[in-house]
Amino acid sequence: QNRSLLRQQRCLVNNMPDTSNASVSEASSVASTGRLVDEEHGRILSAKYLEKSKGKKDLIQRLRKVVEVLHDDETIEPDSAEYPGLATLCQYLLKQLDHRDKQVRLYAVCACMELFCVYAPDAPWSTEETLEIFRQTIRQLANLAHTTSQTAPHYADYARILNLLSEVKIAVILVEMTKEEDCKDEALPVLADLFRTLLQSVRSEHPPEIAEAAQNTISGCFEEYQTGIMLPIPLLDEILLCIGQGPRVLVVNPQKAAAQRQNKKHKRLPAHQVEQTNPSFLVASSVIRSSVDRLSTPIAALLNGLLNNDPRV
DSSP states (O other): OHHHHHEEEEEEEEOOOOOOTOHHHHHHHHHHHHHHHHHHHHHSSSSHHTOOOSHHHHHHHHHHHHHHHHHHHHOOOOOOOTTTHHHHHHHHHTTHHHHHHHHHHHHHHHHHHHHHHHHSSOOOSSSSHHHHOOOOOHHHHHHHHHGTTTTTHHHHHHHHHHHHHHOOOTTTHHHHHHHHTTTTTHHHHHHHHHHHHHHOOOOTTSHHHHHHHHHHHHHHTTTOOOOSSSSOOOHHHHHHHHHHOOOOEEEHHHHHHHHHHHTTTTTTOOOEEEEEEOOOHHHHHHHHHHHHHHHHHHHHHHHHHHHOOOOTT
């Protein structure tokens, strides 16, 4: 995908019009304002801006501002005169991935995801640095398992990360790494962990867009493998594991916990477990249905290998 197409995709994700083909008259009418905005954004999108933070709270606010600018400004171009500090920003964010504060780690990941879009189809980090970004991204996405309400703290941040993975197909970077001899052994476990986290973090209480984005992310990765090439078994394992759980699962009954808190000793307590729809099964089955032409042969080969005790499986 070229950068023009990716720009249009980011505009769609942000629900903003693509102004890259605006007329000359329209461009002239906002030229002055645009230059001022570029200068301000160029100042913010740099390591120097973050290094000037005075304490943790200030750093968090500055990181949020960086994410906001990267999210809203569709004119950002890497290696341009308007944004000379972009490369230094990329390197500074790496140092924040293991910061002691969870909000700093979250906003560093959010900024990295936006930067993947800016630099697409290339990544501004080395292979090992890119893998470390994805590892921290997976840790952040795992928080969706207990962040189900749209009004919950940081729900919008987790949903944005997932939306970028789904719409801009950032995870394809991992797929390409699994095809390279020098890094596939490191990249494949990270990609499998991403699949596992997406499948296991979806909840029935989530808005339907979460399950849809998880399915699109996984399906988009499978589509990058050429037909006729055996798909990596760890990726198929994650899908089949969820299928094996079935469409219904037993979960802890929240009504029982509520009754225990109210100390209703003389009343019959609700059942300890209740049956509900298994969202992981639904996402996995949707992935298989949407990519059936791509997945049917590899899944059949895997199952035949297991039944025949094939040592290669």
